[in-house]
Amino acid sequence: xxxxxxxxxxxxxxxxxxxxxxxxxxxxxxxxxxxxxxxxxxxxxxxxxxxxxxxxxxxxxxxxxxxxxxxxxxxxxxxxxxxxxxxxxxxxxxxxxxxxxxxxxxxxxxxxxxxxxxxxxxxxxxxxxxxxxxxxxxxxxxxxxxxxxxxxxxxxxxxxxxxxxxxxxxxxxxxxxxxxxxxxxxxxxxxxxxxxxxxxxxxxxxxxxxxxxx
Amino acid sequence: xxxxxxxxxxxxxxxxxxxxxxxxxxxxxxxxxxxxxxxxxxxxxxxxxxxxxxxxxxxxxxxxxxxxxxxxxxxxxxxxxxxxxxxxxxxxxxxxxxxxxxxxxxxxxxxxxxxxxxxxxxxxxxxxxxxxxxxxxxxxxxxxxxxxxxxxxxxxxxxxxxxxxxxxxxxxxxxxxxxxxxxxxxxxxxxxxxxxxxxxxxxxxxxxxxxxxxxxxxxxxxxxxxxxxxxxxxxxxxxxxxxxxxxxxxxxxxxxxxxxxxxxxxxxxxxxxxxxxxxxxxxxxxxxxxxxxxxxxxxxxxxxxxxxxxxxxxxxxxxxxxxxxxxxxxxxxxxxxxxxxxxxxxxxxxxxxxxxxxxxxxxxxxxxxxxxxxxxxxxxxxxxxxxxxxxxxxxxxxxxxxxxxxxxxxxxxxxxxxxxxxxxxxxxxxxxxxxxxxxxxxxxxxxxxxxxxxxxxxxxxxxxxxxxxxxxxxxxxxxxxxxxxxxxxxxxxxxxxxxxxxxxxxxxxxxxxxxxxxxxxxxxxxxxxxxxxxxxxxxxxxxxxxxxxxx
Numbered sequence: 001x002x003x004x005x006x007x008x009x010x011x012x013x014x015x016x017x018x019x020x021x022x023x024x025x026x027x028x029x030x031x032x033x034x035x036x037x038x039x040x041x042x043x044x045x046x047x048x049x050x051x052x053x054x055x056x057x058x059x060x061x062x063x064x065x066x067x068x069x070x071x072x073x074x075x076x077x078x079x080x081x082x083x084x085x086x087x088x089x090x091x092x093x094x095x096x097x098x099x100x101x102x103x104x105x106x107x108x109x110x111x112x113x114x115x116x117x118x119x120x121x122x123x124x125x126x127x128x129x130x131x132x133x134x135x136x137x138x139x140x141x142x143x144x145x146x147x148x149x150x151x152x153x154x155x156x157x158x159x160x161x162x163x164x165x166x167x168x169x170x171x172x173x174x175x176x177x178x179x180x181x182x183x184x185x186x187x188x189x190x191x192x193x194x195x196x197x198x199x200x201x202x203x204x205x206x207x208x209x210x211x212x213x214x
Numbered sequence: 215x216x217x218x219x220x221x222x223x224x225x226x227x228x229x230x231x232x233x234x235x236x237x238x239x240x241x242x243x244x245x246x247x248x249x250x251x252x253x254x255x256x257x258x259x260x261x262x263x264x265x266x267x268x269x270x271x272x273x274x275x276x277x278x279x280x281x282x283x284x285x286x287x288x289x290x291x292x293x294x295x296x297x298x299x300x301x302x303x304x305x306x307x308x309x310x311x312x313x314x315x316x317x318x319x320x321x322x323x324x325x326x327x328x329x330x331x332x333x334x335x336x337x338x339x340x341x342x343x344x345x346x347x348x349x350x351x352x353x354x355x356x357x358x359x360x361x362x363x364x365x366x367x368x369x370x371x372x373x374x375x376x377x378x379x380x381x382x383x384x385x386x387x388x389x390x391x392x393x394x395x396x397x398x399x400x401x402x403x404x405x406x407x408x409x410x411x412x413x414x415x416x417x418x419x420x421x422x423x424x425x426x427x428x429x430x431x432x433x434x435x436x437x438x439x440x441x442x443x444x445x446x447x448x449x450x451x452x453x454x455x456x457x458x459x460x461x462x463x464x465x466x467x468x469x470x471x472x473x474x475x476x477x478x479x480x481x482x483x484x485x486x487x488x489x490x491x492x493x494x495x496x497x498x499x500x501x502x503x504x505x506x507x508x509x510x511x512x513x514x515x516x517x518x519x520x521x522x523x524x525x526x527x528x529x530x531x532x533x534x535x536x537x538x539x540x541x542x543x544x545x546x547x548x549x550x551x552x553x554x555x556x557x558x559x560x561x562x563x564x565x566x567x568x569x570x571x572x573x574x575x576x577x578x579x580x581x582x583x584x585x586x587x588x589x590x591x592x593x594x595x596x597x598x599x600x601x602x603x604x605x606x607x608x609x610x611x612x613x614x615x616x617x618x619x620x621x622x623x624x625x626x627x628x629x630x631x632x633x634x635x636x637x638x639x640x641x642x643x644x645x646x647x648x649x650x651x652x653x654x655x656x657x658x659x660x661x662x663x664x665x666x667x668x669x670x671x672x673x674x675x676x677x678x679x680x681x682x683x684x685x686x687x688x689x690x691x692x693x694x695x696x697x698x699x700x701x702x703x704x705x706x707x708x709x710x711x712x713x714x715x716x717x718x719x720x721x722x723x724x725x726x727x728x729x730x731x732x733x734x735x736x737x738x739x740x741x742x743x744x745x746x747x748x749x750x751x752x753x754x755x756x757x758x759x760x761x762x763x764x765x
Binding site: 021022024025027032034035036037038041044045047048067082086090091148152153154155158172178180185188189191194198204206209 | 328329331332336337344345346347348351352353356357369370373376377380381383384387388389391392393395398400401402403404405408412422424426427431432435436439440447448470503504505537538539540541543591618624734737738739740
């Protein structure tokens, strides 16, 4: 079937493709070697295929996921490598244990830059999922653990971390708040009871049950 | 393959009376003619290895019976690193094993082909089974799983899965993974439970419809922040190391960033490399991650591990058939169980949508093969008619098919107005390497966990048992390996097992120039020979092979 060709530029190389193809597909079609910066191939959940794109006639450079972005005439694409990034926000698994009244002190100690947000909005415009990243940072920096919800759909692509001029690492701050609020504050009653029953030997499995028919 | 033009098919769909489909007279004949697991010529008998004589799909057999990519000479000068536990694979199983092994005091290296978290785990939507409900029990979880697997799973493994499941959920919560609640608050509430197909009780716990993403981002962060775990991204496994007794004593990795082999001498090696979807068995599209090329399965088999149920795969009936960039992506069974119809390009229903998965898959393939499929931009499939369902049961999309709505928008479709195009997709490897409750295999020193291991799902996996398996058995393998690991590397490590392997290949008349594991899908345009030419600094900058440079 006949489709019109479009010409895109990926990492400086010209590729002719069809407008129905994603950037990743266009690369594969063109015979490019694709062995990194690729993962879930379209679902948009792994955050591996991060690209900067500029559309023809526009001056703005946007971040996107190559698996979700379709080719169009004149599209310029640059893949972002996953740098072996120095993680300056390091914390131990028991970071949030202890006095949960002082949780804001823990957040500030682990993510001190969050107090210095310039409100530039860079994180929000970098997010390929259009999450309210800045709002999440503000809530977390104020000790409001509902910040967790702002990051519900975060895929940890680190684009906001790259964009942030204050080195806040917004997605890692978001995940920190998510993890701590769950680890210290999530105790479903049915699970608590079932664990208790199993540990006391009140619930065991008979492997020799003759029939497995309902 | 061609089909009926999409526009014409849409017109016929609108005019369709949605009459009930004719019953299928001869299911056996349908399966034999169209289902990849039954189709004549789709399976071959293995000629070498521990499972000689067993049947498995042709494409997988070629990989399983491939020759090693390396010789002793390739390893000359490669750096040697020692550890107690080496884990291959950065998905949920590998991360659970690494965290547990490190907590138990083991020295751990986690190596992954792409990047930590790039895995089928992160793509899992449905959820994770654990019998926590008042009306449920671990006995029921055990029996349901055994029955769904057609009674051929390993009872010990299934019992282990079911009885450890609640504790695995606690382990995940302790590391910061959240689950949805049905009622009440975070303290004292009740977990939201969904019922998997084939279960007697609602048992699937979830976080919205991206449970795997929530799990993977927590595990990835925990591993990256754990200073006891050395994490090597972009280091695929190329071969296992053996001693003279044939025990597994480490692995040969290839560092794609530095273009060199690395030898890791390890007391215990845990393979957690996932499934095989990207081998595209029987030329099927797949819902699997880019890295799912059976690397661990191939190498475990080569060093002598036994496999089971290697002819059993899950072909999910409703993979996406259009647009191409989402080809093979999964549309959950929820759509059909809510009442959505499948129609061909003539506007006819052709199968009971809630028949067994293999029957529905075969029927869709029949429509496509016989020219009654629908063609759009070169892709062929059948319609999954969500608009008609929404007219019949208003509100279904918003209440029951949230994930489908998201997917449709990704495809540029308004799901309330336009039907999705679907065809079967290769989803899961039911069988795999034979393991015991601690993930050990028939090869001393070698562990397997996650999708590449077999015995838990029998010949059919229930929804929600894959995520449970990777946590329960990932943890068990990690703990057992850390406890049994020796601090000292084996005195003599090498490629001792390859001699016998090559002898077998020659004796069986197998080609010696089919190399494995594949490492990447065929369309990755990756040539290991070319890659090796990059070694030693001969050519260190990336140069595109065919595309032209910008002038």
